[in-house]
Every structure is written in structure tokens, then in C-alpha cells.
Ligand SMILES: Nc1nc2c(ncn2[C@@H]2O[C@H](COP(=O)(O)OP(=O)(O)OP(=O)(O)O)[C@@H](O)[C@H]2O)c(=O)[nH]1
């Protein structure tokens with residue numbers, strides 16, 4: 206279009222698909238005028254114009270632009286079909302390249318050459334085809350494999366999706382990905398973009414997206430179970446029901462605002478309050494289980510502590526199955542807190558070795574002891590290590606030895622979160638240990654074991670029992686409720702919004718009956734807080750954070 210601007214200049218607007226470029230210059234204007242006499246404000250056919258000969262140089266420049274119009278690079282927003290390698294790069298039997306978007310079938314026609322079926326016919330959805338993957342321009346065969354077409358909306362992203370199952374090798378994958386990059390209508394996917402599209406299409410809610418991320422990162426059985434619950438939509442189901450309950454409650458209160466008391470049933474506010482109390486109880490129960498869920502998802506904090514030289518670092522190395530910590534016979538060897546991640550009975554555990562606790566003037570050791578104390582205080586569970594020979598040396602007769610051990614254990618096992626290991630039992634004469642054994646066995650039940658890390662005596666029994674304790678305390682036990690199994694809340698983002706919802710429900714319960722408008726507002730906020738967990742409401746700011754951690758191809 207030829208246009209006159211506010212400053213009196215002429216401007217040539219060239220429409221290329223959805224974008225518009227412009228040129229303004231007096232010579233161009235003259236040239237255009239002399240050839241075609243366009244009327245300002247009216248569209249002219251640029252191709253016929255620039256196709257004529259004898260245009261001035263600056264006009265030819267625009268002719269070139271017009272001729273190469275077909276090759277203009279589309280912006281990322283215009284290339285809505287995305288592709289990426291969805292399996293880890295490296296040598297393996299199979300790699301999967303995923304393609305999603307409106308041009309998926311067009312891409313199929315360009316790069317998929319079927320072995321048996323006629324090339325022209327469209328692929329049947331959800332059916333694997335043996336095929337050759339070819340270069341879209343040269344037609345060179347890049348690999349042989351399988352191709353499958355998922356017709357939207359019944360696909361992961363809700364769009365048309367293709368999967369190319371090819372051989373996983375560096376050269377094969379780079380040749381195919383390079384070939385796809387030649388297609389002007391598609392582009393490489395951003396990290397998490399497939400899942401983001403699934404979310405945008407309503408195929409998943411935010412709890413499922415977060416569950417999927419956790420499932421991919423799961424390293425232990427319990428992490429897998431919690432993540433799978435969320436991915437399968439159990440949390441989504443529970444939260445949707447919760448939100449519906451709050452909205453029903455709100456409906457009752459709003460009825461009081463909209464209609465006069467004579468027009469509606471008696472006791473409707475009391476009924477709403479009773480419902481709100483039930484909802485608050487449900488949320489409270491779920492929040493009280495949050496630490497358990499969080500432990501299953503992110504790991505249990507377990508600290509080893511005790512006096513110096515009793516074998517704490519030896520125990521740490523026993524769990525790690527390697528020389529992770531320095532062990533010497535010098536008391537005060539460990540100064541700092543050391544950490545390793547373990548899988549004990551399917552539960553993720555972060556185990557910490559700490560400095561031996563004692564009075565000291567040594568500034569380095571003192572700092573180490575302060576750090577140890579902090580770690581013990583924040584741990585979920587701790588293992589208190591003592592030296593059995595040291596305890597025995599504290600008594601003279603057999604009787605007094607047993608009493609000494611009993612009183613020490615009774616005073617040390619002060620909470621359910623402390624377990625005791627009496628180490629170095631190999632240093633006791635056999636007959637002394639045998640005489641103590643029956644007395645010690647009763648302490649097994651309370652969580653105390655006599656072991657030798659040097660010879661391995663008692664370590665297997667301790668590990669088996671300890672694993673069992675962890676499973677019982679933190680294992681995934683489905684607690685079926687009247688409304689079905691209740692999933693664990695294990696994500697801090699979820700617990701924050703649930704706490705907010707609970708605060709608003711309690712505020713509703715505390716509001717005077719005369720203040721129904723205010724009361725309704727509290728319930729509305731509570732429903733909003735729950736909606737934020739699933740992504741129904743106002744979550745633009747958290748989306749980037751959630752999807753950023755995904756890999757490309759997911
Ligand atoms: N005989 C015997 N020696 C052990 C046993 N466990 C550990 N030791 C030895 O006890 C000494 C101290 O072991 P560590 O594991 O360094 O003890 P610690 O409690 O970490 O010591 P600090 O770091 O100084 O607090 C080392 O010489 C170990 O080899 C055991 O069961 N029997």
C-alpha cells in the first residue's frame with residue numbers, strides 16, 4: 206500500500222504474510238509514481254510493479270525483497286509446530302523425536318517415507334508405521350525407524366503430534382534434527398514447551414505438571430509413588446472437590462445476600478458454617494501430613510551424633526558404602542558437617558555426619574560442634590552413637606554395668622526421633638557381651654542396637670530394623686477416606702496455598718452472622734487460593750518457574 210505520512214512523506218508498505226515492512230524515499234516515490242501512479246491509501250500489486258524493467262537502484266532493492274518473499278523467515282510465534290529429541294542424547298537402541306503443532310502432518314509428508322503403505326495416504330492415527338526418515342530437500346535417507354501420528358486433541362499436547370522412533374546415535378540424531386530445522390514452518394521446542402502446551406490445552410493441571418517433573422526426577426520408590434499420584438491426577442481430583450465444596454458453601458451464603466430471609470430455607474448459614482468446618486478439618490489433616498509428603502519427595506534429614514571417637518564417621522561410611530568421611534583414632538577428627546544422599550528402603554535420605562560433642566577450647570572444633578548442634582536440632586531423625594566398651598568401663602559388677610546401660614539409654618531415648626547405636630561391641634570380651642545381650646535386646650524395640658562397625662556384627666539386623674521403621678513412619682500408605690484415597694501434599698507451593706485457604710475459611714467461621722457480605726468474601730478468597738494450586742486462577746507468574754526446570758523435549 207502506498208501511503209502519505211503525517212509529515213508529508215510517502216511511504217510504501219509491503220505486506221508479506223502477516224508482517225509489514227515499509228520504505229520511504231523521494232526517488233522511490235517518483236519511480237513508483239512514474240510507473241504505476243498508485244493512489245495513496247490503496248493497495249497495489251507490488252509484484253507487477255517491480256517486475257517492470259528500468260527501475261532505479263533503490264527500487265530494485267525492493268524488487269529483490271519481493272522476489273525472495275517466499276523465503277522470508279517466519280518468527281518463532283509464527284512457527285507453531287515444534288520438535289525436539291524427547292529421549293536423552295547418546296548411544297542407545299532407540300531415540301524418540303517428538304513433533305507437535307498444526308503442521309505436524311505436513312512435516313510427516315516431508316520427512317516420513319512409508320515402506321509399505323502408499324505415500325499419498327494420510328497416516329492412521331495411533332498406529333506405528335515402519336518408515337524411512339528422509340531429508341525434506343534432498344530426499345536422502347537419514348535413518349529407518351517407526352513413525353506414529355497422534356491426532357489432536359487426543360494427544361499429549363492436545364495438538365497433532367508425531368513421534369519418530371529412530372536409532373539413537375549422535376550422527377543419526379543430528380542429521381534428522383538438522384533436516385527438521387530446514388522446514389520453515391517448525392522450530393526447536395523450548396524446555397518444557399510440550400508440557401506447557403498440554404497445560405494450555407487443559408490436558409493437565411498444574412499439580413499434574415509438577416507431578417510429571419517430580420516423576421522424571423524421582424530416584425527412589427517413595428518419590429516415584431508420590432509423583433505418580435500427582436501425575437495420575439489424584440491430587441487434582443481432591444483439590445477440585447475441595448474447591449467445589451467451598452464454592453457450594455459460598456453459594457449458600459450468597460443466597461442469603463441475594464434473597465430475603467423469608468424466601469430461603471431456615472438455618473442456611475448454620476449449614477454453610479458446618480460445611481466450612483468440615484472443609485477446614487480436611488485441609489488441616491492434609492497439612493499435618495505435609496512434612497511426611499515433603500520427606501517422601503525431597504528426602505528425610507537424618508543426623509549422626511555422639512561423643513568423639515565412638516564410630517560416627519565409620520557409621521557414615523557404612524551407609525555410604527565408601528570412604529566418604531575421614532576415620533582415625535584421634536578424637537575430634539570430624540570438624541564440619543558432611544552430607545550424602547541415600548536410598549534407605551525406597552525413601553530418599555540426606556544423611557549427615559557431625560563433629561563429636563564435647564567441651565573444648567579449640568575454636569575450630571567449637572565451631573564444628575555448634576554446626577553439629579544446629580544440624581541435630583533441625584534433623585527429622587537422629588542416630589546417637591555411643592561406645593559400648595566406654596559404657597561398660599563405667600561400672601564394676603555385671604549388675605551395675607547393666608543398670609548403667611539401662612539408665613543411659615532411658616535418659617537418651619527421650620524422643621521418638623532418636624535411635625541409639627552402641628558401637629564397638631567387638632571390644633567387649635565375649636562372655637561380658639553374652640551376659641549383657643538379653644538386657645540389650647529389650648532396647649531393640651525402643652530403637653537401640655549393639656553393633657560393631659569393625660567386624661560387621663549386628664549391622665545387618667540394625668539396617669533391616671531401621672529400614673522397616675522408616676517404611677512404617679514415612680512409607681506411602683494409602684489412607685482411603687469416604688471420598689476415596691487421599692493423596693499426599695508434598696509440594697511447598699501447594700501447602701502455602703492450602704494454608705491461605707484454611708486462614709480464609711477460619712476467618713469466615715469467625716465472621717459474625719450479621720456480616721454475610723464479608724463472610725462471602727472470605728470464602729471467595731479461600732476458593733481462589735485452592736484454584737491457584739491447580740492453575741485455574743491467576744498463575745502466570747508461577748508458570749515460568751514451573752516449566753523452566755523441564756528438559757527440552759518434555
Ligand atoms: N574396634 C572397633 N573400632 C572401631 C569400631 N568403629 C570404629 N572404630 C574405630 O574407632 C576410631 C574412631 O572412629 P570414627 O569413625 O572416626 O569415630 P568418630 O565418632 O567419627 O570420631 P570423631 O570424628 O573424632 O568424633 C577409628 O579408629 C575406627 O577405626 C568398631 O566397631 N570396633
Ligand SMILES: [Mg+2]
Pocket residue numbers: 517518519530531538539559561
Ligand atoms: Mg568422625
